[in-house]
Amino acid sequence: MWSVSISHDKSYHHGNLRTVLIEVGIAMLQEEGVEALSLRMLAKRVGVSHNAPYMHFADKEALLAAIAEQGFLLLADHIQSALELTTPDEDWLVRFHRGCRAYVMFMFEHKAHAQVMFHYYDSAKYPDLSRASANTLYVLESWIQQGQAAGYVTPGESRRWTTLTWSLLHGIFVILNTKRTLPPLGDKPLDTLIHDHVSSLYLGLKPRPDEP
């Protein structure tokens, strides 16, 4: 699907521009933030005319949507990898906790993507982004369904538990990231914070008292 040539020489036809624009765009998002990112500076930095990006993206928004799409694909992969690091008899709660940690850490380590993933995009306009986002949801849901199979989640409500979990994980990232929380939280390392928060949640996931 992507073009093949990697090196972009000084030829008139870049050959790889779309991919490079996304890569450098991500770098600039990381360095300066969304509101500081301009297509013109991006073009200049890539070494291309100020209008070249418009061959590959209808819009500035379209570029951001492409980055968001990549974010969702990477996120789904990252979570799945984290879940797969497992022994066959591993307790589901342990896996649940590891997945949550993987989600939040991914966001902190990919702030460029995070900045554009949760804006509103017209799904008709960006079907690929829509698919990528739906794919992430499926990954999360199948994870929760494993919890149902293990008896940790009440059956028949996997979608509800999925959006609940997603909401919580996203919220944890945003609240911790804006750093408007007061000192007592700020002292602990990020890892501990994630662990503590998620622990609190999965108390609600434990089997009802009528099971040991």
Add this chain to the structure above:
Amino acid sequence: MWSVSISHDKSYHHGNLRTVLIEVGIAMLQEEGVEALSLRMLAKRVGVSHNAPYMHFADKEALLAAIAEQGFLLLADHIQSALELTTPDEDWLVRFHRGCRAYVMFMFEHKAHAQVMFHYYDSAKYPDLSRASANTLYVLESWIQQGQAAGYVTPGESRRWTTLTWSLLHGIFVILNTKRTLPPLGDKPLDTLIHDHVSSLYLGLKPRPDEP
């Protein structure tokens, strides 16, 4: 604290400009979104020169910070009001649920504020915003502490439960608002969605099995 004159005639000195800029700014945020908001259009719409806003706000960001500040103040009020509609013997879980609902509904009904409340702002640059945000946190925390007094929340961890709750509520709003959730969720009315999600959470809040 705010200036008193309400009507803004065609006098050279507006007398009320800061307040009006915030109000009209909120209206424009609601209509067109953050990225479409420009100080110049705002000034034109208020009927003032394109540089008048710079008397009251150092920056475009400063205006948005002022709106965010107002958002936190309103939010804290809204939640507190919702919590106070109560009979003295009301079960804390009922109050908890009502507060959560109030939070999410507030966000949906104040999307203008919501758009600017959770960006990163330099807290040294905007101490008022910082205070307002901290104030909201205190309101949430005292709410949770009532839950501790009622025996619903494990003692000594109110800050953790507070940020957990805040994270979840914020996440619910964002996830539901971006509408990238799949159809099965989209059918239910918002109210039911909030109820279902929060219900799932407060299973974790119930007293441990060693209490009836």
Add this chain to the structure above:
DNA sequence: CACTCTATATTGTCAGTGTCAATATTGAGT
């Protein structure tokens, strides 16, 4: 090989935008 055709990139242009500087207007306090 020559030739066309299309994807790709460039140059030129324009209205809008954020922000600085310089200037004008006003009203409150002396």
Add this chain to the structure above:
DNA sequence: ACTCAATATTGACACTGACAATATAGAGTG
């Protein structure tokens, strides 16, 4: 009546997103 500081205006500049017209190159065809 006069001063002065707060407030608003006009003017200017570089930068931005986006459109239109033009240039280039490389792949497919004869």
